[in-house]
Amino acid sequence: xxxKIKQMxxxxxxxxxDDNELLQRVIKTKLILKGINPxxxxxxxxxxxxxxxxxxxMAQELxx
Amino acid sequence: xxxRIKQMIEEILAERSKGNEMLARVIRTKLILKGISPxxxxxxxxxxxxxxxxxxxxxxxxxxxxxxxxxxxxxxSSEKNxxxxxxxxxxxxxxxxxxxxxxxxxxxxxxxxxxxxxxxAAFPGVTVFGCSTAGEIVxxxxxxxxxxxxxxxxxxxxxxxxxxxxxxxxxxxxxxAFCSFERHFGEAADEMKPSQYLGIILIDGMCGxxxxxxxxxxxxxxxxxxxxxxxxxxxxxxxFVFANGRSYADAAVLTLLKPAAPFDLxxxxxxxxMGAELVVTKANEDKREIIEFNNKPASIAYxxxxxxxxxxLAACFPSHPLGLVxxxxxxxxxxxxxxxxxxxxxxxxxxxxxxxxLELTNLIEDTRNVLERSRAKLGGISGVIVFNCAxxxxxxxxxxxxREYGELFAxxxxxxxxxxxxxxxxxxxxxxxxxxxx
Numbered sequence: 001x002x003x004k005i006k007q008m009x010x011x012x013x014x015x016x017x018d019d020n021e022l023l024q025r026v027i028k029t030k031l032i033l034k035g036i037n038p039x040x041x042x043x044x045x046x047x048x049x050x051x052x053x054x055x056x057x058m059a060q061e062l063x064x
Numbered sequence: 065x066x067x068r069i070k071q072m073i074e075e076i077l078a079e080r081s082k083g084n085e086m087l088a089r090v091i092r093t094k095l096i097l098k099g100i101s102p103x104x105x106x107x108x109x110x111x112x113x114x115x116x117x118x119x120x121x122x123x124x125x126x127x128x129x130x131x132x133x134x135x136x137x138x139x140x141s142s143e144k145n146x147x148x149x150x151x152x153x154x155x156x157x158x159x160x161x162x163x164x165x166x167x168x169x170x171x172x173x174x175x176x177x178x179x180x181x182x183x184x185a186a187f188p189g190v191t192v193f194g195c196s197t198a199g200e201i202v203x204x205x206x207x208x209x210x211x212x213x214x215x216x217x218x219x220x221x222x223x224x225x226x227x228x229x230x231x232x233x234x235x236x237x238x239x240x241a242f243c244s245f246e247r248h249f250g251e252a253a254d255e256m257k258p259s260q261y262l263g264i265i266l267i268d269g270m271c272g273x274x275x276x277x278x279x280x281x282x283x284x285x286x287x288x289x290x291x292x293x294x295x296x297x298x299x300x301x302x303x304f305v306f307a308n309g310r311s312y313a314d315a316a317v318l319t320l321l322k323p324a325a326p327f328d329l330x331x332x333x334x335x336x337x338m339g340a341e342l343v344v345t346k347a348n349e350d351k352r353e354i355i356e357f358n359n360k361p362a363s364i365a366y367x368x369x370x371x372x373x374x375x376x377l378a379a380c381f382p383s384h385p386l387g388l389v390x391x392x393x394x395x396x397x398x399x400x401x402x403x404x405x406x407x408x409x410x411x412x413x414x415x416x417x418x419x420x421x422l423e424l425t426n427l428i429e430d431t432r433n434v435l436e437r438s439r440a441k442l443g444g445i446s447g448v449i450v451f452n453c454a455x456x457x458x459x460x461x462x463x464x465x466x467r468e469y470g471e472l473f474a475x476x477x478x479x480x481x482x483x484x485x486x487x488x489x490x491x492x493x494x495x496x497x498x499x500x501x502x
Binding site: 016017022023025026027028029030032033034035058061062 | 254258275279282283286288388390391395414415416417489490
């Protein structure tokens with residue numbers, strides 16, 4: 001399976017930043033500081049369970 | 065000198081178009097009609113004084129067109145030896161009229177409980193908060209052993225709320241503070257607009273938990289929190305934050321405010337990437353320790369990219385820190401010491417994080433440029449709060465540039481302090497974070 005990580009990142013960005021470009025940059029920076037670089041993942045990226053678990057935790061924190 | 069023209073054009077475009085591409089095209093056309101073609105200028109273009117004069121006139125016109133208010137900000141400082149005398153002097157300068165919020169930074173020579181209690185007692189009914197320092201900054205001067213303060217009146221601040229997050233070492237939990245902010249402002253924290261709200265964080269500079277606190281804040285809200293880690297005149301023993309007439313260690317003071325005028329949040333660091341990259345492959349985040357870079361012992365890998373021996377590595381730390389570069393912006397991690405094969409930093413990095421090797425650039429020129437950019441963006445500056453890394457202050461002292469640095473702020477009501485870490489979205493080192501008010 002592939003593409004889940006990008007999908008989860010996009011969902012976090014949509015929830016917290018809408019279409020606001022400045023906010024998108026801020027949220028991306030927060031993700032990178034947490035250790036996940038959105039630019040690294042696309043639809044073909046392997047669904048790494050460790051990254052998915054981290055993103056699930058982040059989504060809980062970022063999108064309550 | 066080069067690149068100023070491109071910078072001024074970009075500032076005019078940013079101010080007038082507010083990110084709207086169609087408006088940006090219109091402004092570019094107007095500039096061409098005025099005889100200045102934006103495409104002609106790059107970072108390498110000569111700073112032609114004639115063109116700069118024309119652009120300054122245009123910037124002024126842009127500013128005059130703005131009807132937005134300016135903040136009414138006042139600053140004061142005291143170099144008296146006792147807390148009592150220093151606070152008396154500040155009282156004499158500020159008076160007591162129409163004040164809503166005061167932020168102050170005090171040398172570690174003052175007893176923390178006494179200075180905080182006296183400051184609050186001197187300005188009853190005012191939201192007073194601050195922290196201890198490793199040197200203070202006030203308009204035009206860098207001081208040692210002083211108290212500097214900035215006062216905001218009722219018209220300048222629509223609202224403000226201070227919360228103290230205590231016992232950080234037991235558990236980093238900003239939940240109660242944010243519940244209080246939500247109750248006070250009547251708005252959910254994740255709905256608050258970063259253009260309307262501004263967060264200031266002052267945190268115990270010896271707690272080693274700034275990353276975790278910033279991470280927790282970032283999860284709660286899109287409002288940008290910016291600030292600095294309290295310091296203690298480079299003794300590295302105990303640092304304090306102040307609020308409500310009390311002093312606190314192992315704590316952070318979070319202040320959420322709604323300024324009446326626009327503001328700009330600045331992060332500036334005088335470094336550039338040298339091209340080499342070290343990927344963190346093994347780390348102990350809690351200890352800010354990097355055990356391995358590129359699957360090699362950290363000290364060996366770091367020394368290798370610098371082309372020096374491990375014995376020479378520590379001497380290179382001040383001039384060659386590492387940085388996480390995001391969109392071209394370095395978030396600096398300053399190394400502190402080598403222990404075994406590990407390298408310890410003033411800021412943690414997570415495994416998998418690529419860190420760029422950095423070298424220093426001109427701190428004075430870089431700071432002048434960001435202030436000019438901010439001035440053009442806001443159409444004027446009524447006040448600046450600076451959180452300046454103590455490492456930068458040492459660099460300025462070493463290069464005998466402290467006076468020149470202070471003079472950058474001579475015409476602006478400014479206060480600040482030399483900090484043990486800086487915060488802007490995350491935690492970082494060797495940086496100056498600034499709040500610039502219009």
